Amino acid sequence: MTTSLLLPPGLLLIVAAFALPFLHGAARTATLLVVPLIALWLIWALPEGAALKFGFLGYELAPLKVDKLSRLFAMVFAIMAFAGALFALYQPSTLELSAALAYAGSAIGAVMAGDLISLFVFWELMAIGSTLVILAAGQGSQHSAFRYDVVHLLGGVLLMAGIAGEIQATGSIAFGPMDTGTPSRWLILAGFLVNAGAPPLSAWLSDAYPEASWSGMVFLSAFTTKTAVYVLIRGFPGTELLIWVGLFMVFYGIVYAILENDMRRILAYSIVNQVGFMVTGVGIGTKMALNGAAAHAFTHIIYKALLLMSAGSVLLMTSKRKCTDLGGLFRTMPLTCLLGIIGALSISSFPLTSGFVSKSMIAQSAVDKHLMYVWLALAAASAGVFLHAGIKFPWFVFFQKDSGLRPAEPPRNMQAAMVILAAFCIGFGIAPGWLYGLLPHEVDYVPYTAAHVVFQLQLLLFSGLAFFLLLSLLKRTLTITLDTDWLWRRLGSRLMRLMDDASDRGWQAFAGSTAALARRVAQGLRTTHGPDGILGRPWPTGTMALWTTLMLGAYLILAYL
């Protein structure tokens, strides 16, 4: 294998990102659409086992190393870069598009990185790219973007400290399966989990993503959390803690999404929920579970982007984002509604959609390992997904009530992007063999058995029944739900103000008492040295002359004695 053929596909997108601001018209469109496709082709063409290596500071870096797992993630990232660019083609903010290309490129770089140092470099580039995507939405997103950046820089610091410790201990920069035996590995795991949207910092996701533009959130949903799933699959398969972290995320996402009113924040919570399924799969750690986690990441990126494109189209055409303001849009946006429903059915793992063939593998792996409570929790959560995203999103946005809004369908390029992703959702659902062939391990699983299909349909349709029977409890209100970000958005700022006040008062007390002391000293000096003080008052010249005479006389007498 010659190095000339090993052009890192991620780097190509990053270079295109820097060129984009200087391009206009057809050249800009071509760059946005063609470069992701070239990257996709490059990823496809890279032979397994290929690696690009060079020496740096005494280490042999491998910024490009190909195996089935890295290729699977890189491929879906490239597909998303293309579909996202097509959707965002007329996004006026060049900053957003440039940042999105760089973000996608660094995500591809991160999943193809063959060592810990290269991984870290791409990891941090992703943080910068994604922050810029949020910032590009304008004034309103600044605070969220800042909070987002701080959390990700913290995650980066944890990861860096862990990697430094790992290299110190082992002398190797290799990135492969690790146990959690040393503090530095815990730090690496913590750094990965911050990006996965795991507790206790998961609030960064629902705080920042919905503040991005109508197209920005499509890009954001794809890369960061799924890169985290990738590194967990590669680095920590079978770590039992991840089962419990994953299950927590699954239910956290459902409960918060049920309470939420902002349509895109509902979908943000559901990202945490879906990543929870994948993290649980990594925790179970069998070949079936890891295949399931990887497959679910792949299908989730596509249907979540489809859902967010549908929501983004509504946002662009109505400028509204709250369920309480929306409803009845199916009348004038039938295609957007239909495509959104396809995304919603996929996320709910309806038979014949992509979610069914991927998520089932995770549940099956719990059965194979005889983890009854994990399996029951996953089944309950599957019903909950239909409730919080599968029905709730299309119902409140497109049906519910007549909001009086009559928006047109979005522009053709946006419709085309949604149609492509919807085709993937149904294509993988009907012919899972395509996807299974790309998975890291050999697949020995048949999703479509009569018993499984009946079970899944019962689970979902009775969840739907619960939704409509409990509709009065699910009525949307103009509220948000407090999360751990309250600690830094409210408690933190309150504490700061409190400390500010306290230090202010302290300073004033100190300054006051110092001034009083100074005044007292001045007063004392004034009594002795003031104009009337014993030492300070003026003496008549005559007295002075008399005393001088007396002194000189005394001196004279003493001289002759």
Next chain:
Amino acid sequence: MSAPSLPPDHDHWLVRPATIRGLWIVSWGLLAALVLLELIVEHHPHFGIDGTFGFGAWFGFGACVVLVVLAKLLGVFLKRPDTYYDH
């Protein structure tokens, strides 16, 4: 962009009361058929509880009720007006 709201009988066919009634009837029929399908589909229960009659149906329904009630309870403590962080 907005249109005057029509009387329900003249609105889009999908939201007319007659259609909605029809949808409910079809849905109940579908749900019943789905549970009855259990009688002819061969199951391979692994844990025991998953072999109970209509497991997917009652478990899915029950899970959703529990999740909604849990969310409502948490909401009592954690919900705030959506302008909470604005000032």
